[in-house]
Amino acid sequence: MMRRAPEDPTRTRRDAPPWRWLGTPSPPRYGRWTALFGLVMLAGLLVLIGGRVPTPALSTEDGMATHAPVLAAVRVTPRSEAERETVLTRAIDVWSEHVAEPTLDVVLDPEGLAWLHTQGLAWQVLVPDVEAVAAAERERLEAVAVAEAQRPPTPDQWFSEYRDLPAIHAYLEDLAALRPDLATVQTLGTSLQGRPLLALRIHGQGGGQAGGQGESQHQPRRRMLIDSGLHAREWISMMVTTCVADRLVRGYADDPRLRRFVDEVELVVLPVSNPDGYEHSWHRDRYWRKNRRDEHGVDLNRNFGLAWGGEGSSDKPASQVYRGSAPFSEPESQAIASAMEAERFDAHVDFHSYGQLLLHPWSHTKKPAADHAYLHALAKDMGDAIRAQHGERYRLIAGASLYPAAGTLMDWAYGTRGTPSFVIELRPRGGTGFVLPPEQIRPTCDEGLAAVLALAEGLAP
Structure with a gap:
């Protein structure tokens, strides 16, 4: 049996402030609906009805519904150096280590995806909702931690x-x-x-x-x-x-x-x-x-x-x-x-x-x-x-x-x-x-x- 890892006093608290990279509150726990939600988002991204991507409704403290942008990871094929620079400028995050390669892996919000659509650029979805994927992984790891606390x-x-x-x-x-x-x-x-x-x-x-x-x-x-x-x-x-x-x-x-x-x-x-x-x-x-x-x-x-x-x-x-x-x-x-x-x-x-x-x-x-x-x-x-x-x-x-x-x-x-x-x-x-x-x-x-x-x-x- 492996011993449990010691507590690290320098580790970041789980109740720390919102994710800095996203600039939005921590994503909700989608639970068992994460996979289904991802499939729905993928369909929405591919269709791009009206040049926009549907976004999930979230509840605020006063009960009012609001919408947070869905951030998608996509692989884009720019046709020129100017288009490449524009894609990089619009990106919320850049996943490509190799930005000079023919394709770029970037994270875009709905406006960025709509821009790709209107420009006629070739692109494919890698991850339809990066927040949902990260939330599902976090939920899985938390469940594993609970189980392994009882049986390492x-x-x-x-x-x-x-x-x-x-x-x-x-x-x-x-x-x-x-x-x-x-x-x-x-x-x-x-x-x-x-x-x-x-x-x-x-x-x-x-x-x-x-x-x-x-x-x-x-x-x-x-x-x-x-x-x-x-x-x-x-x-x-x-x-x-x-x-x-x-x-x-x-x-x-x-x-x-x-x-x-x-x-x-x-x-x-x-x-x-x-x-x-x-x-x-x-x-x-x-x-x-x-x-x-x-x-x-x-x-x-x-x-x-x-x-x-x-x-x-x-x-x-x-x-x-x-x-x-x-x-x-x-x-x-x-x-x-x-x-x-x-x-x-x-x-x-x-x-x-x-x-x-x-x-x-x-x-x-x-x-x-x-x-x-x-x-x-x-x-x-x-x-x-x-x-x-x-x-x-x-x-x-x-x-x-x-x-x-x-x-x-x-x-x-x-x-x-x-x-x-x-x-x-x-x-x-x-x-x-x-x-x-x-x-x-x-x-x-x-x-x-x-x-x-x-x-x-x-x-x-």
């Missing part, structure tokens, strides 16, 4: 649902307690609000020192870092890295391939790189992306020092790709950089969602990396390993060929440390966006673990 999940059950920050940190501690000969918990730094960036270092029996300091004749041949959660709303990424750690620790005794990996590779797993943002996403705003700098937040994956301030980032605090006031202005990016500077990593994977993509340097320029052929070959091996699990294809491409992004962790790790570095955008391709059904946690973990093993096995000696 077993290790087999733990990955059947998403977990909050205290639960993830507690699970890392449990893995270290289960196999202290293989795993050690360490804190890489602290967040802006004082939460730890907790990592699990996994090292084979008889290998190097757990803290990564010094050398021995049994030192593992390679070191690797995998991280996730730079973007708070990408919950599946945090579950996948935690699951990779779980599979390696629990499978060491029985699986020869896992045992060989652990004996030959010293792996540092950082599941939640943005703990403040994740807490905010969990308790206040499901679609929050950045850290919690001055309420507007900084995109941590635009805050690293290489090519900081370039294309694909913004100097506007309200932007989802706001790069911060200076390179490494945020303690979270500082902590990750310090960890990578403290020791030599032979490989690095930065897990994100969504889109099913596998990216390698560069992201900030279309100029090929010096090791382009080597990086591409490693990425291909990872993509093939992913596809072998459940038949899912992850599109393989150099980052900037898809979209420009300056100040990323991947480019910094490769450009300043010489570390082969990759971004894996996990499931889904589109569909439900960031709210991935919990039934997909385990198969997505299969894909993440396969990619990590393939990367290690493909590294040059």
